[in-house]
Amino acid sequence: MRETIEKVKEEIKKASISTVEQLEEYRLEFLSKKGKVPALFLDLKNVPGEMKKEMGQAINEVKKIAQERFDLAKGEVQEKDSKEKRDFVDPGLPNIPGKVGGRHPISIVRDKMIKIFERIGFNISHGPEIEDDWHNFTALNFPPDHPAREMQDTFFIGRDPDITLRTHTSSVQVRVMESEKPPIRTLSPGRVFRNEAISARAHCIFHQVEGLYINKGVSFVDLKQTLYHFAREFFGENTKIRLRPSFFPFTEPSAELDVSCPFCKGKGCKICKGTGWVEIGGAGMVDPRVLRNCNIDPDVYSGYAFGMGIERITMLKYQVNDIRLFFENDIRFLKQFQREL
Numbered sequence: 001m002r003e004t005i006e007k008v009k010e011e012i013k014k015a016s017i018s019t020v021e022q023l024e025e026y027r028l029e030f031l032s033k034k035g036k037v038p039a040l041f042l043d044l045k046n047v048p049g050e051m052k053k054e055m056g057q058a059i060n061e062v063k064k065i066a067q068e069r070f071d072l073a074k075g076e077v078q079e080k081d082s083k084e085k086r087d088f089v090d091p092g093l094p095n096i097p098g099k100v101g102g103r104h105p106i107s108i109v110r111d112k113m114i115k116i117f118e119r120i121g122f123n124i125s126h127g128p129e130i131e132d133d134w135h136n137f138t139a140l141n142f143p144p145d146h147p148a149r150e151m152q153d154t155f156f157i158g159r160d161p162d163i164t165l166r167t168h169t170s171s172v173q174v175r176v177m178e179s180e181k182p183p184i185r186t187l188s189p190g191r192v193f194r195n196e197a198i199s200a201r202a203h204c205i206f207h208q209v210e211g212l213y214i215n216k217g218v219s220f221v222d223l224k225q226t227l228y229h230f231a232r233e234f235f236g237e238n239t240k241i242r243l244r245p246s247f248f249p250f251t252e253p254s255a256e257l258d259v260s261c262p263f264c265k266g267k268g269c270k271i272c273k274g275t276g277w278v279e280i281g282g283a284g285m286v287d288p289r290v291l292r293n294c295n296i297d298p299d300v301y302s303g304y305a306f307g308m309g310i311e312r313i314t315m316l317k318y319q320v321n322d323i324r325l326f327f328e329n330d331i332r333f334l335k336q337f338q339r340e341l
């Protein structure tokens, strides 16, 4: 009997248990009702009386060892098994699409505007955000000390009154006219800066799109038709436009551009303050002085120009009621435009 007990004890120690299957085999072999440990207890019947106590203790010892071995191995095997399951990669599973970032609404609208004008022959030009007085003001016919300069509160770079952050993208039309010969048909999107108090309706940084067309015989009709085309392409084909007389130093005549309110379709609502119209930019025929400043002969060439605010147009298109949202980079706001990609 003693030998059998020792033998079972050895077997228990030697059993290899490193998988779930081996664990179950071990349990069946030693611990289950028909296993070797319960069998030892059955054998105890045949042991002579005076030996029973000693043998009983020895068998109990084996049972304890068998159970401890089982419990320990169970913990190890289960941990290994769950790790394997966690690490398991099934190459046949469909791909989980990764999260991609969205585009900013201002970029989306800027590109939509560019596409519309590219289709009718405009190219794209860029200029520096840090400008000199000539390109931002003087060449555009802003006389020195003219109040029109104050219409656009300017940020200066350092103490030099000649170097500014551009207050409008009209500066780019000067650069293009200086460096290219007509015909010129160009669109200049970009960031502009004004020293203004930040509110729901105004910001010190915003974006504009400037348009310029110079050729022989360009008239106000061309300007009006181009703006009408843009308005219908961008806001929908029933959109109407209205040009109100206005003043800009660099255009003569000058106009402010309104479109019929995209929300109430011109009936009058809160957005258009009951008028049925909303303003989206300025426009006009390039002043002959500006052409001359850029070495283009106004007796041969004429042209039109227009400028529109991208934030303003985006706010109208997507019913955004606070311009500051475009600069806060709140992901909850930006996410709403992702499907517009």
Ligand code: DAH
Pocket (backbone or CB within 6 Å): 167, 168, 169, 170, 210, 211, 248, 251, 281, 282, 283, 284, 285, 304, 305, 306, 307, 308
């Ligand atoms: N530069 C003007 C502004 O920032 C917008 C503008 C008006 C541009 C009329 C033009 C134009 O080219 O013809 O307010």
